Amino acid sequence: MASSRRGLLLAFLLASFPTVSIAAPPPTDPYIWLEQISSPESLKWVETENTRSLAVLETDPRYAGLYADAVKIAEATDxxxxxxxxxxxxxxxxxxxxxxxxxxxxxxxxxxxxxxxxxxxxxxxxxxxxxxxxxxxxxxxxxxxxxxxxxxxxxxxxxxxxxxxxxxxxxxxxxxxxxxxxxxxxxxxxxxxxxxxxxxxxxxxxxxxxxxxxxxxxxxxxxxxxxxxxxxxxxxxxxxxxxxxxxxxxxxxxxxxxxxxxxxxxxxxxxxxxxxxxxxxxxxxxxxxxxxxxxxxxxxxxxxxxxxxxxxxxxxxxxxxxxxxxxxxxxxPRQSIDEVATTRDHVLAVIYDNVRGQAWSFAPGTSGWTAKRIPLPDNASIGIVSTDRLSEDAYLNVQSFTVPTTLWLADAAQATAREIKAMPPRYNAAGLVTEQFEATSKDGTRIPYFIVHRADIKYDGSTPTLLNAYGGFQVSETPVYQATRGKLWLEKGGAYVLANIRGGGEFGPAWHEAGLKTKRQVVYDDFAAVAEDLIKRRITSPRRLGIYGGSNGGLLMGVEMTQRPDLWHAVAIQIPLLDMLRYEQLSAGSSWVGEYGSMSVPAERAFWEKTSPYQALRRDGKYPEPFIWTTTKDDRVGPVQARKFAARMKEYGLPYLYWENTEGGHAAGANLKQAARAVALEMTYFTRKLMDPTEPPSTPVK
Incomplete structure (x- = not known):
């Protein structure tokens, strides 16, 4: 975040792990010991889980090719x-x-x-x-x-x-x-x-x-x-x-x-x-x-x-x-300010209109500020890469789901821009189309979403589809070029969906505040409504629908898995919050009380007692087998909530896969190969679950 709070989150920002402050645990929680991040017992548990899950995913005959493609894209010198x-x-x-x-x-x-x-x-x-x-x-x-x-x-x-x-x-x-x-x-x-x-x-x-x-x-x-x-x-x-x-x-x-x-x-x-x-x-x-x-x-x-x-x-x-x-x-009402930067005499702002990016240059004057729009491609995401206080030059990037990133040099004084560099395509986008639809949430609110798919798909529910969203902290999700997922998923016939659910910033502060604290169920209803709309349009079906999200999006995945297991067949839960009754005592959790509420407030605790994924798991739940992954060195959310969720699934005899990277912080990895490995593992999981005509049996829980 441009302020310190944005750094604490966003792009949620001690030489060893901080000491975790542990309040008296609920008497029904047998996995409190996993909150000791680097204890020998915890790390032994991680090693065992990694060995079991990697034996499934890395031995899949497609993993090596997916990983090679992911590394090639990540390390490309062009x-x-x-x-x-x-x-x-x-x-x-x-x-x-x-x-x-x-x-x-x-x-x-x-x-x-x-x-x-x-x-x-x-x-x-x-x-x-x-x-x-x-x-x-x-x-x-x-x-x-x-x-x-x-x-x-x-x-x-x-x-x-x-x-x-x-x-x-x-x-x-x-x-x-x-x-x-x-x-x-x-x-x-x-x-x-x-x-x-x-x-x-x-x-x-x-x-x-x-x-x-x-x-x-x-x-x-x-x-x-x-x-x-x-x-x-x-x-x-x-x-x-x-x-x-x-x-x-x-x-x-x-x-x-x-x-x-x-x-x-x-x-x-x-x-x-x-x-x-x-x-x-x-x-x-x-x-x-x-x-x-x-x-x-x-x-x-x-x-x-x-x-x-x-x-x-x-x-x-x-x-x-x-x-x-x-x-x-x-x-x-359908606009939001996403990024702002300054040049010598102007202010640049990226403004989204119905989740489509625009760049504007603002100049101060005796009667206030005047604005000029900088001409850039429509139906795209726009980002401010760099400005300098003694120059009117500004570098902007432009991208969309199927158009690779381009770099533009803008003149803030003249409100002009020209393309100076372009990234080569990383996957074959021929035959792909991008559409924007709206789903109706439970309370009647219209929820926009983008979908990228082959133009010739059959509307019979057979298209393997990945659905992603974030839904928190006023973070806007926009149409960006996902080179690796394009190569590993879209090119192989899958569809990709990005949902602009409440809790985000796509339509300003009110869109975010609609899902704060005890009002948060609307965020989860919005996401489910998008899934139901995809199924109603017969683009996909529960058997072919998978979902993924990280951090706050990982919490979203945990809630969706426990609340609506009927809607999806695969769930990837990345670096997540999952134990909301204890999140305030874990890592940087207490900083997010403004988003989630506090367990010291009876109404807020009551909401999470019925919604928190860790507590919502049931022995007889008919859940899809999730892929849960996190990183040991995440000192923001921390790995412990993912650990405990997996441990409880094991206790209940529920199938799951768990992987914990030992580096990477609050991200997929500390370097390009580590990040590529995380994507390849996840895409192997989704391919097995959603693309195979007959799904392999779930991994035995031992």
């Missing part, structure tokens, strides 16, 4: 090297077969525009990992915005959210000797100036929230040891987190703020002036979007002083107060 603008340089982080951990490299804008840019390596992460005997995973670089020379590199051990920070000099191409170096922690850091950082991190006992994120911000000056950093802000242990942000616009105006995340969706914003901080009069529901024309840009997610929820608003801050409020853009 991918678009996505650019990062830093001063007069273009940087890129790159992984392939020869660079497993990856290299950070740079070139000139002119060279980048050619078909074969001449790259200079800045950092070889494979060499660093070997030298330090650590499996470093790249988490990005944060560069000082004025000089654009000094950068803080964020490095993660195995993919955890916790990172180590090291200062790097772009000019010399080396780590800064004696420079800033922050040891591993979940931390939020910003450049106050070239010689001063504002840092929120683990400062010792009592400085991390119950969600395992920092709430104390200190100023660390160059040359100071951490213990001498001066505290300037302190939130509360019950908060989600505190995050400093320092902005510089194209004219050199500066603004430094601290966002106190009270809940996942509610925050307070404080302006920093030396050792003082002052709370700003702003809505509590917002997303920080940037700084332009001396205005702090917020997407407000509630009605505020005459402006509608979902609007992009500019605030001029002076004297520690909000001096002026200006509307930049107010979306219509």
């Amino acid at each position: 991918r678009i090297p996505m650019p990062g603008q830093i001063g007069d340089q273009i940087t890129n982080f790159w992984q392939d077969a020869g660079h497993v951990h990856g290299i950070w490299r740079t070139t000139t804008p002119a060279s980048y525009a050619t078909a074969t840019p001449q790259w200079r390596t800045l950092l070889d992460l494979d060499a660093l990992s070997t030298a330090e005997k650590t499996g470093w995973v790249w988490k990005g670089a944060d560069c000082e915005p004025v000089g654009e020379r000094l950068c803080l590199l964020n490095l993660s051990n195995g993919g955890e959210d916790a990172t180590s920070l090291r200062e790097f000099d772009l000019g010399s191409g080396a780590m800064v000797q004696g420079g800033f170096a922050l040891p591993t922690s979940k931390q939020n850091v910003t450049w106050e100036n070239a010689d001063s950082l504002l840092v929120a991190r683990d400062w010792g006992p009592g400085t991390m929230t119950t969600s395992s994120y920092p709430f104390v911000v200190k100023r660390l000056r160059r040359g100071q040891p951490l213990e001498q950093a001066a505290e300037i802000f302190r939130g509360k242990p019950s908060d989600v987190s505190a995050s400093p942000n320092s902005f510089v616009d194209g004219q050199g105006h500066r603004l430094t703020v601290i966002e106190r995340g009270v809940t996942f969706f509610e925050s307070e914003l404080f302006v920093v002036d030396g050792q003082k901080t002052a709370k700003l009069d702003l809505p509590t529901k917002f997303r920080l979007q940037g700084f332009a024309a001396n205005q702090l840009l917020l997407r407000i997610d509630q009605d505020w002083k005459g402006l509608k929820a979902g609007s992009l608003v500019g605030y001029r801050i002076a004297g520690g107060k909000v001096a002026e409020q200006q509307l930049v853009f107010a979306p219509g």
Whole structure:
């Protein structure tokens, strides 16, 4: 998320695992011991489960081919090297077969525009990992915005959210000797100036929230040891987190703020002036979007002083107060603001209209902001790849379900764009069509969904179909090019469906808030309604319908499997939440009370007592055999809920497959091969379940 809360989620963001705080377990839970993430007993259980499940999936005669195709796509050297603008340089982080951990490299804008840019390596992460005997995973670089020379590199051990920070000099191409170096922690850091950082991190006992994120911000000056950093802000242990942000616009105006995340969706914003901080009069529901024309840009997610929820608003801050409020853009009822970035004199925004992307450029003026639409292909997803505060150049990507990603160079001042790079097709999309339909949910709400399928399918319910959704945290699901699933599924005759259910952000804050806390059943009803609509149209049938989702989407899968097992024949549950009666005590769970509610509130607990998948499993349940997978080093959701769900299925004698990757964080893997393996295992599972004329018998539970 553009703010710290987006980083905690989204793209849901300690050298070893954090200690799990365990409240008194329910007396009926015999698997509390699996919550000890790295105990010998837990890891032995994982090893046993992995051995059993991999013996099924990796010995399937199709697995080797699926894995080879997935690796080939993941490591293809003709991918678009996505650019990062830093001063007069273009940087890129790159992984392939020869660079497993990856290299950070740079070139000139002119060279980048050619078909074969001449790259200079800045950092070889494979060499660093070997030298330090650590499996470093790249988490990005944060560069000082004025000089654009000094950068803080964020490095993660195995993919955890916790990172180590090291200062790097772009000019010399080396780590800064004696420079800033922050040891591993979940931390939020910003450049106050070239010689001063504002840092929120683990400062010792009592400085991390119950969600395992920092709430104390200190100023660390160059040359100071951490213990001498001066505290300037302190939130509360019950908060989600505190995050400093320092902005510089194209004219050199500066603004430094601290966002106190009270809940996942509610925050307070404080302006920093030396050792003082002052709370700003702003809505509590917002997303920080940037700084332009001396205005702090917020997407407000509630009605505020005459402006509608979902609007992009500019605030001029002076004297520690909000001096002026200006509307930049107010979306219509079927629109939402997805991304915002700033150039020298303009603001770029990606706006979705009925889940179709548009790019707009906004210019400040004496009478407010004016807008121009940037011409780009219709019926596509659009993303902002990179901008720079001293340039009007912006790189945008455009893609759809069947059209590979293209990179466009936009001029924000002129509101023009031209395609400069295109990724070759990764699968044969000839004969495929994309359609958008609507299903009617239980309460009458119309739920849009996309489907990609062969034009010549028979409408007799025989098409193997995968249905995916997320349905939470105001995250929008849009039509993106899924190269690997296209090759491993669509090319083989399968259909793919993306459902835009409530809980997401496709139609603004109201679409999200419709499914919060005890209202969440509508999210699950929406998903089931899409399945029923597919079956009613005879596109597919329960025997040929599979579903998958991860994180909050993994919770969605668990609920759908236990509530509506009649609708699907295969369920892939990825890095999931599943034990909602204890999620607040596990990993970063307490940060999501704003989304799911708290077990300390009787009505919210009552809802999850009947809905939580772990508790909803029944011995006599007629469930499809699920494929449950997670990662050991996920320090956000954690692996324990997936473990316990599988263990309970085993206790009940219910068929299941379980796999736990030992690296990867809150993702499929820590490198390209690991990610390819996860996809290949999942697609082997779906192929066995949905494409085979006669399904193989379920794996014996021992």
